[in-house]
Amino acid sequence: MIGIFDSGIGGMTVARAVEQLLPDHSILYLGDIARTPYGTKSAETIIDYSLRNTEFLLQKGSNLIVIACNTASSVATERLRQEFNVPIIEVVTPAVQAVLARSRTGRVGIIGTRATVRSNIYERSITALDPQFKVFSLACPLLVPLVEEGWINKRETKMILRRYLHPLKDKQIDTLVLGCTHYPLLTNLIQPRIGNRVNLVDSSIETAHYLQRFLADHPGIVRKNGDQPATRRYFVTDLTESAQQVAAKIFNRPLELELV
Amino acid sequence: MIGIFDSGIGGMTVARAVEQLLPDHSILYLGDIARTPYGTKSAETIIDYSLRNTEFLLQKGSNLIVIACNTASSVATERLRQEFNVPIIEVVTPAVQAVLARSRTGRVGIIGTRATVRSNIYERSITALDPQFKVFSLACPLLVPLVEEGWINKRETKMILRRYLHPLKDKQIDTLVLGCTHYPLLTNLIQPRIGNRVNLVDSSIETAHYLQRFLADHPGIVRKNGDQPATRRYFVTDLTESAQQVAAKIFNRPLELELV
Numbered sequence: 001m002i003g004i005f006d007s008g009i010g011g012m013t014v015a016r017a018v019e020q021l022l023p024d025h026s027i028l029y030l031g032d033i034a035r036t037p038y039g040t041k042s043a044e045t046i047i048d049y050s051l052r053n054t055e056f057l058l059q060k061g062s063n064l065i066v067i068a069c070n071t072a073s074s075v076a077t078e079r080l081r082q083e084f085n086v087p088i089i090e091v092v093t094p095a096v097q098a099v100l101a102r103s104r105t106g107r108v109g110i111i112g113t114r115a116t117v118r119s120n121i122y123e124r125s126i127t128a129l130d131p132q133f134k135v136f137s138l139a140c141p142l143l144v145p146l147v148e149e150g151w152i153n154k155r156e157t158k159m160i161l162r163r164y165l166h167p168l169k170d171k172q173i174d175t176l177v178l179g180c181t182h183y184p185l186l187t188n189l190i191q192p193r194i195g196n197r198v199n200l201v202d203s204s205i206e207t208a209h210y211l212q213r214f215l216a217d218h219p220g221i222v223r224k225n226g227d228q229p230a231t232r233r234y235f236v237t238d239l240t241e242s243a244q245q246v247a248a249k250i251f252n253r254p255l256e257l258e259l260v
Numbered sequence: 261m262i263g264i265f266d267s268g269i270g271g272m273t274v275a276r277a278v279e280q281l282l283p284d285h286s287i288l289y290l291g292d293i294a295r296t297p298y299g300t301k302s303a304e305t306i307i308d309y310s311l312r313n314t315e316f317l318l319q320k321g322s323n324l325i326v327i328a329c330n331t332a333s334s335v336a337t338e339r340l341r342q343e344f345n346v347p348i349i350e351v352v353t354p355a356v357q358a359v360l361a362r363s364r365t366g367r368v369g370i371i372g373t374r375a376t377v378r379s380n381i382y383e384r385s386i387t388a389l390d391p392q393f394k395v396f397s398l399a400c401p402l403l404v405p406l407v408e409e410g411w412i413n414k415r416e417t418k419m420i421l422r423r424y425l426h427p428l429k430d431k432q433i434d435t436l437v438l439g440c441t442h443y444p445l446l447t448n449l450i451q452p453r454i455g456n457r458v459n460l461v462d463s464s465i466e467t468a469h470y471l472q473r474f475l476a477d478h479p480g481i482v483r484k485n486g487d488q489p490a491t492r493r494y495f496v497t498d499l500t501e502s503a504q505q506v507a508a509k510i511f512n513r514p515l516e517l518e519l520v
Contacts, residue, residue, distance in 0.1 A: 159419070242300065
């Protein structure tokens with residue numbers, strides 16, 4: 001069973017992509033809505049929460065963990081791999097691989113939460129693989145609350161995006177990483193504001209593809225459900241109306257959220 | 261010793277007002293930054309966090325608790341009074357008393373978090389005391405992240421405020437309650453947008469005055485420090501750079517935050 005956790009509901013963009021690519025696999029999701037958001041908090045606190053989330057998913061029978069949160073991926077992956085003896089997939093590596101495969105100029109932008117940008121993980125990972133790359137990172141802390149409020153097509157959201165993206169405009173990037181699993185919901189607003197020729201890398205979709213290849217390379221770690229239909233369960237640490245609304249928007253269907 | 265807690269740093273507007281009005285009293289503050297914000301979360305989760313915060317402040321020697329958070333005041337006061345045998349002061353009652361004293365038309369607006377507005381506590385408390393009052397409540401969930409980001413004078417914040425306040429404009433209110441301890445930082449933006457004739461009630465200042473009267477009426481519950489200088493300690497459950505910046509802005513001095 002594939003266990004996926006996130007600070008809240010943003011990671012459901014990863015779960016949705018996994019559902020579509022791997023329809024025969026069972027999924028267990030945990031959204032830590034009671035402590036959301038992670039991106040404004042300290043590394044120590046984020047690691048503590050990530051340990052607890054992973055323990056929950058393992059107790060419920062997961063054989064593999066996907067950290068569907070760029071913030072937790074950035075600061076907690078190493079610690080989770082030390083503590084737990086199952087494969088830990090995170091969202092940064094898949095996005096970094098996509099950047100290296102697709103960028104032609106080697107000039108790349110990263111947008112994410114404050115904690116993700118402060119960790120500098122994208123720049124370190126990209127330049128470790130190719131020192132020629134120039135990486136420009138930018139924290140956009142208000143985008144998570146705007147998405148969680150459902151303000152996806154509001155004029156204020158467009159203005160805030162324009163203000164955030166402005167420092168990237170003259171950097172001549174050809175690739176921009178959506179380094180937060182909430183941001184794919186803003187793709188239609190980000191693309192025209194950063195320029196139509198800039199290639200957007202969606203860490204959610206890249207992670208689902210990465211997971212698909214990983215499972216193909218490591219058969220036996222996570223079993224398909226065979227003749228049984230795949231189960232999907234979505235747990236949350238707090239149950240709120242707006243979480244239910246955003247979840248339904250992400251999956252384009254009503255989703256039953258189960259309170260832990 | 262006066263114990264004060266909040267979901268994060270907004271409650272420091274209450275602590276600041278208490279420092280100014282009651283300079284001889286020692287203050288212990290706890291900001292639950294690791295779990296902030298409360299206003300988007302469920303009542304059960306907010307009660308759970310409020311119990312833990314109160315326990316911490318009592319263990320550290322508080323003789324009286326101030327809930328410096330409208331959200332926690334709205335949903336957790338009753339439970340804290342059942343559990344703990346010390347006076348529990350909250351921020352709703354002082355604001356309600358100010359409304360009844362100052363409103364001449366009896367048409368009153370309330371702005372607050374989603375949880376505060378959902379609890380309906382202001383409307384219930386005001387109309388219980390005077391059924392003639394008309395109360396119009398409005399959730400403004402993005403104001404807390406905007407304040408915590410320090411976007412206090414940005415154009416986007418002004419636009420979002422205008423959008424939020426719009427439904428109140430034709431209600432002919434003469435009084436507006438800032439029903440969240442973050443909002444006093446936005447007074448200068450709110451006043452012109454709601455109209456200069458509308459009287460703003462700041463729950464932080466009202467609570468400090470209420471506490472002053474309470475202590476005068478109940479001498480002996482909380483002792484003054486006598487010849488000792490009053491101590492002030494500011495604890496947080498997570499330590500972040502932006503929390504330190506906003507805290508310094510609220511107190512107009514650098515503030516030493518202690519990690520719990």
